[in-house]
Amino acid sequence: MADLQVFARVEKKYMMDKAQYRALRERLEGRVLPERFGRHTICNIYFDTADWRLIRASLERPVYKEKLRLRSYGVPGEEDTVFAELKKKFKGVVYKRRSNLTLHEAEDWLYRGVPGVEQDQVMREIDWFRGLYEPLQPRVMIAYDRIAFLGAEDDGLRLTFDENIRFRQNRLSLRLGADGERIIPEDRVLMEIKVPGAMPLWLCRALSDLDIYPNRFSKYGTCYQLFILPELKEKGGLKSA
Template identity: 50%
Template sequence: MGDKNNNVFERIEKKYLLSEEKFNLLFQKIEPYMTIDKFGLHTICNIYYDTETFDLIRNSIEKPSYKEKFRLRSYGVPGEDSMVFLEIKKKYGRTVFKRRISLSLNEAEDYLERSIKPQKDSQILREIDYFIKLYNPIKKVFIAYDRVALFGKEDESLRITFDTDIRSRTHNLDLRKGDFGMAINNFSGYLMEIKTSASLPLWLARILSELEIYPDSFSKYGSVYKQGLINERLFEQSIHEELDEQQLISKLNSSTNRRNIKCLQAS
């Protein structure tokens, strides 16, 4: 059982950041209640789309009651005819709504970059079409990570995913290019997401409390965006510092030149 074969989701999602130690302790305790997804450890690749001025992610990190994201996703590095997913992810309050369609990579790129609509027609495609006309999104960042997913033995709608080695790039925004990228600053360990259609089962709530594991608002795309802003500011700061140094040297040279001229005049 896995997300790969589903196209419509409505569920409550909670995120948690785990150290290696907490991950190992937690995994041992939930193993009797959960089954590892048949896909095992696998790599997920995404290209996130946004407006020219990053309006979607800028709104998202303000933590509004409603927010949305749009991405192109593949499981592993795709070839020309590999199936990929166009996804709209919306969050209202605590509930996440995800709608997506599967297309070949060529079809998806024709649609996104050349406005050539796929042969298939569906309500989800019309929703995506409306989203594209509304925001005119463009490629902004590639994000990949390695994931292992589990689902409940008694309740298969309960899913727990663990993501690690989250990496990103803002160049070569093509899924075919590979899953390489830079690590996110200050992130190590695992990002756990618990996805359920209802409240947490008592056994899981008890384990989380026992291990002192608490929800976190971590966002992969949001973290990459913030990291980009920080790097941009550091770059601008280094430029200013370099200019200040150059201006100081220029002033010193100017003063030295004036002294030399006075000495020459005096002689």
């Protein structure tokens, strides 16, 4: 039986170098607490149409956009838990709805169209979404190494730092490893700040002092623009890309 989880929050992204990262970590001392998982690897399979319709629409920066991905924490086995996520963004607020099920169940459902478990509300929403863009298929694996923190006094505040962001377009199963080609330089760190409302003033001041500013960076979008789109242009596939 799948389990349902729903999140709604404002998310802002910041790209920084390692010097800024170290300085910010010092400023965060006493303000945030590390999550219990410590440093861990996150793996994602992104689904899209044959002509990359979802990511192309997303890069046009519409008021409303959505994506479908299958996520794991670490490299899973067939019976390990993974998360089918429908992520929507409307006027700067991110709504993430997800169901957890085993990798075997998820791939039967999303890859082969064989629902093997009783569907919850999120799974039904995902099926409706898939019907809009049929046929959706696994297109890209994106992985990264993450460390996350929660506000010491405000548990609604969450900060994540992602390094070694990488991708591949083959072996599109989460069980086949977390290796891939780098999307960003080795000396860069991507931070995401996730809050239900306004950002704490102390954090705003720390970012300003360190010249760390918001960035529209998208892992999947950057992967498409830097690697996939040039290959499509070279092959003459721009009519559908």
